[in-house]
Amino acid sequence: MDDWFEPVTRRLANKLILTFTIIIVLVVSSLTFISYSMLRRESVNSSIASTDNNLLLVGRNFDSYLKGIEQLSLPQISYDEFNYALLYETQDYASKMYLESYLKNLYFSRSDLETIYLYILKEHKYYWVTKENYNITVRVAEHPSIENLPWYKSALGSPSNRSYQSLLGAGDGGAALRSPADYPVHPGRSFMGYHRLFRSIVTREPEAVLSLYFNSSGANEILKDIPFSTGQHLLLLGPDNAPFIVDDKGFYNHSVQSGLLSSLNRGEGRFVLEDSGEKYLVIANTGSAQGWKLVKPIPYRMIYEAATTTRRWSLIIGLLFLAMSIVLTGVISTRITRPLKDLSLQMRRFGQGSFNAEAKVKGRDEIAYLSMHFNKMVKKTNELINERFKLKIAEKNAVLKALEAEINPHFLYNALQAISTRALKNGSADIVEMVDNLALTLRYCVSGRETVTAREELKHIERYLALQKARFGSRMQVAYDWDESLMELSMPKLALQTLVENAIKHGLERISSPITITISARPEGGTAAITVHDDGPGISPERLEQVRLALRKSWEAHGEMEPDGSGGGIGLRNLDMRLKLLYGEEAGLEIESGPDGTVMSMKLPIGGVTRA
16 A cells, blocks of 8 residues: 555655746746847837937037038138139139139148039139149149039029039949039049039129039048947938948948838838848938938847847746756655655554554644644544543544644645636636735735835735725726836835825725825936825824824834824834935925825935945
8 A cells, every 4th residue: 555655645746846847937938028028129219219319419410510511612701702703714814823722722621622623614614623642733624514414403403502412323322323524523532522503793693613522531530420330231311312421332222122212201210121131220310401311220130139148048047947946846845745645654554543653743834733733643542542442433533524624724825826726717807816916915015125126116006006996996096107217216115005005094995985096206306206196085184293293203202102093103104214214314204185185205315225
C-alpha cells in the first residue's frame, strides 16, 4: 500500500509545479507584451516630438539664412546709382567700373558664394564674378537671351521679383534638365541659384538679373544640427517641392514614385511612406516665411529598435526566470508534499488499527497544525481505548469526521482566486471583477513598500472605487483630472485612498442623492497639488475646526488626540504625519468645506522624498 501514496503525492507536486509555471508564463508573457506595446508607442511619440522640435528650430535658422540672401541681393548703397550704372555701363566707363566694384564687394561679403552673374537684358551679356587661381576676377561675356529660362519666368511672375533654382540634374533628383541658354554653372560646386530681377524705376520694365550661386557650406552648417543616423534620410525642398539637398538621390526618386510629393502637397506634416519594402515615418516642417520644407524620413525599424531589444531581453530573462522558478517550485512543492505524505501514511496506519501511529510535526503551518492534532487524537485514543473500547471506537469515528469537516485555512489571496475562478465558470462576470479587485487591493495594501508612484496609486484607487461602486451604485460618480507629467510622482502608499475614504464618509454615507468625487493633480512650482473634491453636504463648521486643530497639533501631542467615533480625524492626522516625516514641513494636508462640498488638498514636492 505504500506504493499507492507515492504517485498521489507526486501528482500533487506536479499540480503545484504546473500551476505556478502557468502563472509565471502568463505574467511574464503579459508583461513582455504590454511593455513592448508601450515602448513602441512611446518610441513613436518620442521620435515625432523630438524630430518636430528639431526641424522647427533648424527651419527657423534656414529661414534666416534665406532672408540674408534676399538682403544680399538688394543694392547695398543706392538703388538709383545702381540703376544708372545698369543703363549706361556700355557708354560710361565709370558706370562699368561701378558695377564691377559692386559685384566684387558682393562676392567678398559671403564665404558660401560660388559664382555671381549680372545679366544685362538689352545687351544680351553678363558680368561674371568667380575665383580663378586665388584671384577674384570680373569678366564680361556675350550670352543668348535668358527670357525662356524657367527661373527667369518664375522671377518675372513673382511679386518679389525673385526665384530659386535647384541644381540637381533630372537623373539626380528630379529637377528639370539645364537649358543650353543657362549659365555655365558647375552643379557639383553649387546647390542653389538665387535670381533677383531689377526693374526700371520709371517704366517697371526688367533691366537686369542678378544671379547668385551658393555652395552648400552655409546650408550644411545649418542642417548639421539635425540628428542623423544610418538608415535615416534628409531632404531640403523648395516652395514648389523642387529638391535642393538630398542625402540619397536614389531614395528620393523612389519616394517620389511612392507618393512623397503628393502627401507634401496636401500639407501633411506627418505621414507613413513605404519604399522598397521599408516603412518610414516621414516628418516634414514647412518654413513660415517662404514655404521651404525640411523632410526627414525615419525607418520604423529604427524607431522600434529599442522596444525590440527590450522585448528580446525580456523574453530571455523571462525564460531564465521560468527555468529557475520551475526548479524552485519543484523543490518547494516536494518539501510541502513530504509532510503530507508522512501524515497520510500515519493516518492509513491509524485507520488499519495501529494506534501507535505518530506524524512528525515541523514548522507552524496548516500541515503542522493537522499533524499536531492528529498526534493528540492518537494519544487520546490510546488513553480511552483501555477504558472503554467501544466508546473509543465511537469517539474515534466522531473525531475523524470532525477532522474531515474541518476547513483547511488557505491564504486569503488564494481563496479569493478560487472564488474568482468559480464565478468565472458560472458566468458571473461582475463577481469575478469584484473578487479580482478585492484581491489586488489586498495585495497592494500588504506590499512592503512605503512609497509608490502616482500611476500605481491611481490604479489602486480605481480598483477601490470599483468595489465602492458595487455598494453605492449610480449615486457615486468619479472624475479624474490628473496632469500627465505627475504620473511618476512618488507619494505615500494609500495616501490618496485616505482622502477618498473621507469624501465617501462625509459625502455619500450622509445623503442619498448622487455625489461626484473629483480626483485631480496639478504642478505648482516645485510641488504637486493633489485634491479630492466631493460635492456633498460638506462638514459642519465645528467638526471642520476640530479636524484642522488636530492637523495643527505637534507630534508630541499626537498621542493625546482621542478619536471622536468617526475615524476621519485620526486617518487624516496619521497621513499628515507621514507626509511630514517623508517630505519635511513643506508637505501637508489642507481641508476646506462649504455649501459646494468638501475639498481635501495634499501638497508633495515633485522631487520626491527629502528625509535621509
